[in-house]
Amino acid sequence: MEEISLKTIATRLGISISTVSRALRNHPDIKDSTKKAVFELAEQLEYEPNQLAAQLLNRRSNTIGVLVPKITYSLYAQAIPGMAEVAERYGYQLLICQTDDSYEKEIRQVQSLLSSRVSGIILSLSANTTQFDHLRKIQSKKVPLVLFNRDCEEIACSKVIIDNHKAAYEAVRVLIRKGRQRIAYLGGPTHLQISQKRLEGYRQALRDAGVPPDETLIKVVSLEKDAMLASLNEVLDAPERPDAILAYSDQIAQWGLVMAKRKGIRIPDELAIIGFYNEPANELLDPPLSSVAQPAFEMGVRAVELVFSELNNARFTFDRVVLESTLVVRESI
Amino acid sequence: MEEISLKTIATRLGISISTVSRALRNHPDIKDSTKKAVFELAEQLEYEPNQLAAQLLNRRSNTIGVLVPKITYSLYAQAIPGMAEVAERYGYQLLICQTDDSYEKEIRQVQSLLSSRVSGIILSLSANTTQFDHLRKIQSKKVPLVLFNRDCEEIACSKVIIDNHKAAYEAVRVLIRKGRQRIAYLGGPTHLQISQKRLEGYRQALRDAGVPPDETLIKVVSLEKDAMLASLNEVLDAPERPDAILAYSDQIAQWGLVMAKRKGIRIPDELAIIGFYNEPANELLDPPLSSVAQPAFEMGVRAVELVFSELNNARFTFDRVVLESTLVVRESI
DNA sequence: AAGGTTTGCGGCAAGGATTGCAGAAATTTT
């Protein structure tokens, strides 16, 4: 009934705790007969080593903290399995938290993870995070920190990202090559550097192609559904409607496509649409939605690997892993 | 550089560790001036209590293990935030693992969670789990176990589920009332009791309505995309095509709808479709997909609450929370 | 002023696993 510990086994066999410990770890100092007896009793009692005690001893928890805005966002839902796979291979576990895009929650979660003495932290910034003292705190405690997807330039640490500028640039270039002139950019929350980078890529592509910029075609769209639909309505009902949309996320793009259809706008003839993240649902739409795909699973894998590499080599340089994004062209353009 | 512990503060202030501990927890025994000094130094050194040590002491980890088939399945992606919310309120964290619908992985993860001395385990069975010794092991260690969504009757424990029999029964009844006679049931993996329950509800509804059963209309469909599409092709190309489909999951229903459309089958005129889980993407389809909605977020909330209630009262009865599902009717029927 | 109460703090133990060092037992050597 009570907890089975090394002590339980030691007492029953009339030997010391240290002998039991060594027997279980197959230490050469221990007699075979003793080992056998220990193994058998451990098996029989279903002994499970208490990780808590071991972790207290080596001052780390074999746990990696993962902090994402929302696990329902498909990028994260896909990246987390990638992290889990590598972590499991190394005998680590994942402590996953959501920030719900709240700066305060992000701070609290970071506190909590540090208090749990996680071995490392993988983080994708909340949309409202503009100060980074909590990240510096992580670093001052020598806990490996890896930022992924939602990056920030203020903090020097390992990162797993895509080249958002380039991704947006390429997408817009494709739209222009298809003859689009009034291309809208429906950006995410203002503070998100990735949204800004995409906006810059968008602007650059227009400049390079000599397409006159029109600031009214640039909008900030909420990620919250009702507000998002309101913005989309505005864009689609505008007197001079865009003939193409590059959206910060597939959620925006998907609803843009659906609402446009409901308004009788023909896609892609009258309106071309490209989103970001290549969510599975894109294929289900009619017409299927084009999107900039990120290697989400691999991002997760690389992020965990970066944690381990920082954990092992006490290096002073940070890796900046930039993965390739690809424009998945479907019938929406 | 080194870890900041109570000892660090105690030494610096020339007082004892216990005094520091009590000061931080605002114990009335400690002088205000001492408290103030301790608080200030703790602040300055950025002291974070070491949860590991505290957990070792109370023999539990303030952590709840969550084991789901795939976090990308929308039910889980929505339920986990529900769990996280309650857990955070209680100062608990979530250790989230995926089984990828593998029995072996499920066993390994359970082991790992037990070894981490989680306070409780919330689990949704893998599709290939037909033996339950690992669950009994959890119970024999007195770790609260809560099954949710994917249930099994072999294990007596707390559960958070919906009435799958009833949900399917109602869905089929609606289809029949709309004049459908050849209703197909596209079930999930054979071993899943929830799929079986839905099948029974389906059968019962046909019987009660006097609709002649046709076993060729009952299919097992893989959750893996290619195999799923192949099965759907078969169903839709069959000589005597069904005039309605009740699918085990929205994934199946969504692709059924899309493929039917691509084959020129008019929906809902020639084919009505209902899925399960009410995924967000359903609204994006054309026509939007009807689905049996489960209160996923609430399921998560209730599951965590059950863990806590079992943790506090050492009771001998188990709660079986059956939540209401609702048929969300959209244009696909 | 002597005894009793309060206030403030320190010491010790416990929780489970690991590990270096010391030491006992068994074996071999001289």
Next chain:
DNA sequence: AAAATTTCTGCAATCCTTGCCGCAAACCTT
């Protein structure tokens, strides 16, 4: 048979926090 090895095992410290007991000094009571 004594000495020198080799094998094996136990002690004790460590990780950090908390709860309990106890002690000293200061205060109050009569």
